[in-house]
Amino acid sequence: MMNWKDREIFSCMRIPEDYSVIIRVDGWNFRKVAEKLSLQRPYDVKLARSLASAPAELMRLGFPLVFAFTFSDEISFLLAPPLPWRGRIEKLTTILASYTAGCLSKIFNETLAFDGRAVLIGNEDEAIEYMIWRQSETWRNVLNSYALNALEREGLSRREAIGILKGKKASELHELIFQKLGLNINNAPTWQRRGIAVRWIVKVKSTDFGPVRRRSVEEDWNPPLFSTPEGKKYLLESIHKAQVLDR
Numbered sequence: 001m002m003n004w005k006d007r008e009i010f011s012c013m014r015i016p017e018d019y020s021v022i023i024r025v026d027g028w029n030f031r032k033v034a035e036k037l038s039l040q041r042p043y044d045v046k047l048a049r050s051l052a053s054a055p056a057e058l059m060r061l062g063f064p065l066v067f068a069f070t071f072s073d074e075i076s077f078l079l080a081p082p083l084p085w086r087g088r089i090e091k092l093t094t095i096l097a098s099y100t101a102g103c104l105s106k107i108f109n110e111t112l113a114f115d116g117r118a119v120l121i122g123n124e125d126e127a128i129e130y131m132i133w134r135q136s137e138t139w140r141n142v143l144n145s146y147a148l149n150a151l152e153r154e155g156l157s158r159r160e161a162i163g164i165l166k167g168k169k170a171s172e173l174h175e176l177i178f179q180k181l182g183l184n185i186n187n188a189p190t191w192q193r194r195g196i197a198v199r200w201i202v203k204v205k206s207t208d209f210g211p212v213r214r215r216s217v218e219e220d221w222n223p224p225l226f227s228t229p230e231g232k233k234y235l236l237e238s239i240h241k242a243q244v245l246d247r
C-alpha cells in the first residue's frame with residue numbers, strides 16, 4: 001500500500017527559523033455574506049468588533065501573537081520566532097483561518113469561512129512596512145466603500161456604481177462623498193479610516209513584592225497613522241511589548 005504520509009507533500013513547508021511571519025486571513029465571499037446578514041453599509045461595527053475579538057481572544061489564550069491589524073473582512077496576524085509548529089505553513093494558515101471563522105460563525109450564527117496566506121517578514125522594519133501597506137488599503141477601502149454606498153443610495157446598481165468609480169482619483173472620491181453624503185471623509189470614525197490594531201500593552205502593578213510589569217491585550221480603535229514617526233514608534237513599541245514575558 002502507498003505510504004500516504006509521503007503524499008502530504010506540503011506539510012514540510014516551513015517559515016525559515018529566524019523569520020517572522022504574517023498570516024493574513026480574509027472572509028470568503030463576504031460581499032454576499034454582508035447581504036445575507038444585512039450588515040450595515042458601508043461599515044458594520046459588529047463585524048469590526050468580531051474581527052478584532054479573534055486575535056484578542058487568541059492572545060488571551062496564550063497563542064504567541066505579537067500584533068494584529070484588521071479592517072474590512074481581513075485580519076493580519078504577526079508572529080515572531082520561535083514560531084508554533086516550527087513554522088509549518090499549513091498549520092499556521094489553517095488554524096488561524098479556521099479560528100477566525102469559528103469566532104465569527106459563533107457571533108453571527110451563520111457558517112462563515114476565511115482563507116489564509118503567509119507573508120514572510122525578515123525584520124521589524126518589514127513588519128512596519130507591511131502594516132503601513134495594509135493601512136493604506138484601509139484608506140482606499142474607506143473611500144471606495146463610502147463612494148459606492150453614495151451612488152447605490154441614488155439607485156444605481158452596484159455594477160453601474162463600480163463603472164462610474166473606476167479610475168477615479170482619491171481626491172475625486174473625496175469630493176463625490178462630500179457632495180452626495182455631506183460627509184468629509186476625514187471625519188469618518190478612525191477605525192474605518194485607519195483600521196483596528198490588537199496589541200499587547202504593559203502596565204506596572206504594585207504588589208507586596210514590589211512593582212511587577214504585567215501585559216494585557218488592547219483593541220485599539222484609534223491607532224495612529226503607521227507611516228508617521230508616531231505610528232512607527234507605536235508599532236515598534238507594540239512589537240517589543242509582546243516580548244515582555246511576565247503576565
Ligand SMILES: Nc1nc2c(ncn2[C@@H]2O[C@H](COP(=O)(O)OP(=O)(O)OP(=O)(O)O)[C@@H](O)[C@H]2O)c(=O)[nH]1
Pocket residue numbers: 026027028029030031032034035039040041042043044045047048072073
Ligand atoms: N456591508 C458591509 N460589507 C462589508 C463590510 N466589510 C466588508 N464588507 C464586504 O466584504 C467585501 C470584502 O472584499 P473582498 O474580500 O474583496 O470580497 P469577498 O466578497 O469577501 O470575496 P473573496 O474574499 O474573494 O471571497 C467588501 O467588498 C464588502 O462587500 C462591512 O462593514 N459592511
Ligand SMILES: [Mg+2]
Pocket residue numbers: 026027028029030073
Ligand atoms: Mg473577502
